[in-house]
Amino acid sequence: QLLESGGNLVQPGGSLRLSCAASGFTFSRYAMSWVRQAPGKGLEWVSGVGATGVTRYYAGAVEGRFTVSRDNSKNTLYLQMNSLRAEDTAVYYCVKGREYSSGEVDWFDSWGQGTPVTVSS
């Protein structure tokens, strides 16, 4: 199970930190990613992190503004989002990748329920 939290309404230029609590599997073995979906739109991969947390990858649209991290001792994935823009408005899903993957590119076999982020003044 994946349970996201931290979504909120924030002004342009602001920051948010999303969290994802994982349970039911050995979190430290699996790559994890964030995928977002803007209102009425399709799916967009945002960022991925390998099982150990050493390797991290970002979509071009968020590189330099977002930081993915994980705490395997707490079974928790994070996404720090800075310099937020209106186009970052979306539901953000925490997703589970493949075992021992680098997190660079994966298929996702488990999804959280999503947490909404709205960037607006």
Place this chain on the structure above:
Amino acid sequence: DIQMTQSPSSLSASVGDRVTITCRAGQTIGTYLNWYQQTPGKAPQLLIYAASNLQGGVPSRFSGSGSGTEFSLTISSLQPEDFATYYCQQSYDTPGTFGRGTRLE
């Protein structure tokens, strides 16, 4: 980024119909192609990975095929719970891009 093109963008069908959705990659991706189903208000769920492998718990009426640049998802006999939006995703190269979706109604 590898562009993924799905067709059709929407499809009308009835319970019991056999339907096929197509996904085309902008470059060859081997069999690194995955399919997801999303019902309104819910998170997507994985149906097929690596082009033709059925994810555990997914009914056998779903099947996937293809390689290279052309892929398809087939539902052999539509059930009421299958009316949803379907997305393909390539996992050949980062970023793992998704198609724009096919709405089955």
